Amino acid sequence: MRILAAGDHFVRPELIRTALSRELPGSGGDAPELVELTLPWPYEPFGPVGGVREASGTEEELIGALAGVSVCVTQMAPFTERVFAASSGLRLVAVSRGGPVNVDLAAATRHGVAVSFAPGRNAPAAAEFAIGLMLAAMRRISASDAALQRGVWRGDLYAYDEGGTELDGATVGLVGYGAIGRIVARVLLAFGARVLVADPYTDPAKAAADGVEPVELDILLRRSSVVSLHARLTEETRHLIDARRLALLPAGAVLVNSARGGLLDHGPLPDMLRTGRLGALALDVYDVEPVPDDWPLRDAPHVITTPHLAGATRQTAHRAATITAAEVGRFTRGEPLAHPANPEVFAADRP
Incomplete structure (x- = not known):
């Protein structure tokens, strides 16, 4: 052979x-x-x-x-x-x-x-990376690092209006509860977060036994201050998080996508970030890879980007x-x- x-x-x-x-x-x-x-x-x-x-x-x-x-x-x-x-x-x-x-x-x-x-x-690697993106977005880690590398001391980030938020006590919604989502949930629970999951293929009893709350997707989006995507991309899930569903997020919510770029409709995101409707966005995957020079999110505020590295x-x-x-x-x-x-x-x- x-x-x-x-x-x-x-x-x-x-x-x-x-x-x-x-x-x-x-x-x-x-x-x-x-x-x-x-x-x-x-x-x-x-x-x-x-x-x-x-x-x-x-x-x-x-x-x-x-x-x-x-x-x-x-x-x-x-x-x-x-x-x-x-x-x-x-x-x-x-x-x-x-x-x-x-x-x-x-x-x-x-x-x-x-x-x-x-x-x-890549489940352990992708789960760790998703948690890292959440923390970077919630605690302004990337923004403060970039500023300090330029010689700017961002002491203003200690001001109340600029301060970050914690996972402890936060409600985090996971869209997709497969191998990666289950590891992410376990880590989030250890941080003290409340975890909601939306996945039509998940046994609600098993999810509840894990300590997470299974809910419908729209309910998850309304209740979560942090949302992380972990679904597989299919024709059924393409643009699963579209303009209508993005509008369900609480003001200032953090959105993380380290799964597949096609799960998310990128069109509304720049305006949502500029108005503060979306508090922060952390992406490892994109609708077009590599992203083009005229990518609309390139100059939007509170965006963290990495080049599809979650499993690396x-x-x-x-x-x-x-x-x-x-x-x-x-x-x-x-x-x-x-x-x-x-x-x-x-x-x-x-x-």
């Missing part, structure tokens, strides 16, 4: 190789042959390639690397209809990210290729490689995949 480790400069091929070595036989005639490809992300931004989203590299280089390959482990490679059509021996694509957005699942299924993914790979820890990269290598191990042993994206393709039947 020939395996392609199509890594990049985050989930690097050597991480994939090391993780695979723990799952697969290392010697003898049955030992797999491992070949490697390094894609340019993150030194070159990901984007749409051949009809798939958030991919890195080209279809041509991937097709060339897939010659004779039956299994590919990747984070960003563009698995399009064209790639599947040109790779007749391919049987499994193990994607080392929370969702296989770089894979045309319909094409994979038509060509009999199983696809798996790596849920939870070394531990995330190691977990991603480990989870996908385990899927390859299951595949080679004829076992069902733990995280199939197209379960109608039975990977266990394709050793």
Whole structure:
């Protein structure tokens, strides 16, 4: 069996190789042959390639690397209809990210290729980052740091009207209560916050047992002084927080989005910030990435921005490689995949 480790400069091929070595036989005639490809992300931004989203590299280089390959482990490679059509021996694509957005699942299924993914790979990192954004926004950490770097001592931030707010005693609303949202909630509760969650797929009894209060989204927005987004982006959730729902927020509320830029309608935000209707905005994800030079929020007040870094820890990269290598191990042993994206393709039947 020939395996392609199509890594990049985050989930690097050597991480994939090391993780695979723990799952697969290392010697003898049955030992797999491992070949490697390094894609340019993150030194070159990901984007749409051949009809798939958030991919890195080209279809041509991937097709060339897939010659004779039956299994590919990747984070960003563009698995399009064209790639599947040109790779007749391919049987499994193990994607080392929370969702296989770089894979045309319909094409994979038509060509009999199983696809798996790596849920939870970045949950601790993304949860920590969301908490960091909240604190930075609520306590003016970024603004005061930037001023001091310019030589300006912002003693005025101790004035009552400029003072920050605390998580202790605050009502924080989490839109989405999956792996990341649950960790965020646990940390917020430790800070002394009251936590509301809006997620139609969450069992209310389990949420209540966690110490959080499940509510409808509109109610959450009305009651929360801090709102953090943790939902997955689908056609159902695109612009989930639109102008109507933004207007439900209490005056001066803090809004954090470290999930997906498409969850939030960015149009109303500059005016809301300038009028004080929105107290602060912290973003790690955007409607267009990278943001353009004429981005409307660039000169709006009380905005904290980071370049899609919530999952950027070394531990995330190691977990991603480990989870996908385990899927390859299951595949080679004829076992069902733990995280199939197209379960109608039975990977266990394709050793």
